[in-house]
Amino acid sequence: MTDIKETPVEKEIIEIIDLEANDLAAMLCSKVCHDLINPVGAVNNGLETLADPEQAAMADFAKEMIASAAKQAQAKLEYARLAYGASSTAGTEFDTRECERVANILFAIEKADLEWKIPPMFLPKNKAKLLMNMLVIVLAGVPRGGDVIVDIEGEAGKEVLKISATSDPEKRQKTLVPLGTKELLAGNPKEGVDARGIQPFYTGLLARMSQTDIQLSLEDGLLTFIATPIS
Numbered sequence: 001m002t003d004i005k006e007t008p009v010e011k012e013i014i015e016i017i018d019l020e021a022n023d024l025a026a027m028l029c030s031k032v033c034h035d036l037i038n039p040v041g042a043v044n045n046g047l048e049t050l051a052d053p054e055q056a057a058m059a060d061f062a063k064e065m066i067a068s069a070a071k072q073a074q075a076k077l078e079y080a081r082l083a084y085g086a087s088s089t090a091g092t093e094f095d096t097r098e099c100e101r102v103a104n105i106l107f108a109i110e111k112a113d114l115e116w117k118i119p120p121m122f123l124p125k126n127k128a129k130l131l132m133n134m135l136v137i138v139l140a141g142v143p144r145g146g147d148v149i150v151d152i153e154g155e156a157g158k159e160v161l162k163i164s165a166t167s168d169p170e171k172r173q174k175t176l177v178p179l180g181t182k183e184l185l186a187g188n189p190k191e192g193v194d195a196r197g198i199q200p201f202y203t204g205l206l207a208r209m210s211q212t213d214i215q216l217s218l219e220d221g222l223l224t225f226i227a228t229p230i231s
Contacts, residue, residue: 042069094128
């Protein structure tokens with residue numbers, strides 16, 4: 001009788017792209033510039049219109065354009081400061097009330113509605129940054145509007161971050177997983193990473209730095225992004 005030996009199943013090895021610090025910084029800076037170029041340009045155009053006597057009839061429109069663009073620029077800068085930068089927050093923890101404040105400013109210029117269910121608490125800096133980066137990925141999943149819910153479960157030190165989003169087809173809204181996001185989160189996009197994909201790539205990097213497993217899924221119109229501490 002011949003002995004049959006079981007062959008262990010080999011796990012797929014995922015090669016994570018290892019960006020140099022200067023490349024990561026350059027791409028994040030490029031991302032911030034890309035987000036700001038349109039609103040800043042709109043402010044400049046509005047000011048030029050106000051300064052032109054021949055366009056006096058457009059003054060009210062120019063003022064509205066400047067106010068709207070300034071609001072967008074502020075929201076994007078506030079977000080970048082918290083999600084990408086070191087921030088002015090002292091120590092190694094973030095107050096979730098600051099995260100909530102910035103999230104509300106960001107959603108004020110977006111089509112989706114925000115429900116923030118996280119109570120006031122302190123999170124490790126990288127985990128708070130992870131939360132804010134997860135938030136904009138879910139926001140991108142409801143580009144025509146919808147409802148986004150942000151919550152935390154679990155005890156201190158083992159918090160599970162949960163962000164979900166739904167949309168209303170009757171309002172011509174749609175829910176989706178942003179193209180290429182899962183590969184960027186995993187750190188191994190087939191075509192590499194550039195400034196266009198640096199934000200989800202950075203999100204995955206923050207998750208690994210925080211010893212956190214992240215799962216992004218879409219099922220029956222519900223987009224869910226969960227970050228769970230690795231035991």
